[in-house]
Amino acid sequence: MAAKSDLPQGTLDLLILKVVALGPVHGYAIAQRLQQVSRDVVQVPQGSLYPALHRLEFRGLLAADWKETETGREAKFYRLTRKGKAQLESEAASWQRLTEAVGLILKLSEGGAQ
């Protein structure tokens, strides 16, 4: 129930923003897509997905509309706002920089550390 995400702090928001950026999508689909795309490596605990979505919505990064799915049911579809788009870009860029830097450090051989 209270299982913590293995994702580093703050990455869940980034992943959600990225998935939503691909087009309006409901919560269940976001969970599915995250799991598929990451080839089951990234386990998004379902318990933290919805609170994260709601938090992003209240921060104005996401907007939501109730629309019908292909099966004819009403679902809450999230989409990226302009503010969300800017946030995604800056966060993606900083994530890129961080991973590159971490990668460089990890690639150092024993002798190369001097």
Add this chain to the structure above:
Amino acid sequence: MTWWHRLSRRDQMEEQLEKEMRFHLDQQTADLVARGQDPKEARRQARLALGPEQVKEDCRDARGTRWIEDLWQDFRYAVRTLRQRAGFTAVGALTLALGIGASTAIFSVVNPILFETLPYPHAGRIAMIWDSFQGVRCDVTFHTYRELAARSRDFDALAVMEAWQPTLIGRFGGTGAAPPERFDGQSVSSGYFRALGVASALGRDFQPDDDRFRGPHVAILSDALWRRRFGGDSAVVGRQITLDGDLYTVIGVMPRGFENVLSPAAQIWAPMQYDARSAGNYESQEWGHHLHMVGRLRPGVGADQARRELNAIACAKVADFPRPPFASLEHGLIVDSLQDQITRGVRPVLLAVLGAVMLVLAIACVNVTNLLLARGAQRRGEFAMRAALGAARSRLIRQMIAESLLLAGLGGILGMVVAEFGVEALLALRPSGLPRVGAIAVDGAVFAFAFGITTLVGLLVGLMPALLASRGDLASGIQQGSRRTAGGRQWTRRTLVVVEVVFASVLLVSAGLLVRSIQRLFAAAPGFDSAHLLTMQVQVSGHGYDDDSAKIRYFIQALEAVRHVPGVAAAAFTSLLPLSGDQYGMYGTQFEDGNGYDAFRYATTPGYCQTMGIALRRGRLLDGHDTSAAPRAVLISESLAKRQFPGQDPTRGRMQPAWRHAIVDLRYDGFGSGEPP
């Protein structure tokens, strides 16, 4: 989405949240069924994976308005709990009501006196100026005022004032005779109202020209007097009224809200019109130390600067302004802010009373804390149950605090009722000399104070019981009587009892000391017998008494008349009552070799000592032979005799100019002496 939206559309959002969760569960169940799961098992697994109730809680938290919703919920729950335990609630609320009410009542008395600024524009710039004698403030003379007004540059306005009690004769408008009426008033120099920064509501203020010696008689009325005696008729300005047999032109009426802190009872003002040309005559009344002086500092001038300037003037005597030895200003001048002047006498007492009442409040708080602690012990099972159902500790604490806040709120509301009556009682029992009585009321500041302490009390009273009740292993609390935490609570309660006893002891000891000092005060022999003694003031009014002999005739007749009243054993006149604090009937006296005032003298009729029960130590008392024609005789106090004539028999000596004297036993700040009328 604003906070307000999130709050106001709470139900809609709850509904949508529910719908979103249901959609998720349905989708996942459908997916699992598609993979061949049994539908029932699929639904169970979907629920397990999501944990919908926890997710909903977390989503509510994500709104950021959660605390308000919780607060509302907590308060509703608190209302229910307090209602269920009405007896406990009543005792707690009444205890707090007493504490809050008492402290609020005292605060409403103390606030306008100690904490509020005086009701004048830039009140901080108003200063009182005193002459000083051996470091003690004393009244200034008219010529000192003249010199300072002419030489000082730091004041926008300087003024002197003294009490004046004119008698109004005749009626303005209407018909029939109105009884003569004596008012409290002030005789002021023309800058008085400018120094206070208050303008008249009708007519004009005093002008420097009004100060002219033997100038036309003019007067300004208070709003209350104007309404009571003159029907609030604005035509009164410019009309003449008769005061003490003289015609005065009414030139103005003060505004309704004008609060005259320097003489709260004053209803009428007139310029004092002293003779500025009498400076050479040191015997003139213009050289008498009987004026209060007030001034308004120029903008940007501090009290310190004004003090330095005035004392520089005091040190540098100039030929234009001669000074007699008794008004030489050689001891310097004392400058106080008006606020200090008003509060100096009462500040320590008021702070002590405020402190005492705060202790009472603290005791009430400790009591209620103890009650809540006991309640917390009873409710341990309830808390354990709620913790087991998923309530966080912080939530339980908040719940308890909500209850104590509500209890304090009830106490606060009842306390305002207590305060309302308390203020009335305090005003009825107020000691004389309490300044700014008119400004004492249950007003906005008082409400803010009451609200503040109510909130504070609610938090303080609830915090410790809440922390203790929610502490430690709540699960074990389901089995009643967990020993581990009970020990901690007992320790806390013991500490609280100790604190309470300490507070109560402090209060008891202070009250005991107060009673003891009052006992001592009453036990101290004042030198006269105050039992069965009545005092009253008599004045003559009008030109019929301009002649001294007429005045004396009147007073002798009045005294005879009083002596003939059945039940009156003895009666006499004095110019000054001992311990009355009055200074007007007192005159400085100088011995031949003296420097400045050596003794203060006041005048009495024969029979005064017998009436007052003052014992004669040596010599004789004044009698009917001591008229103005006889050799002058005085009585002196024992303390003066010891100081001035050590080891001699003063009744055999002669004072300046040729007064014989006897000793009476009179304990008094000044010195008892007497001369025939």
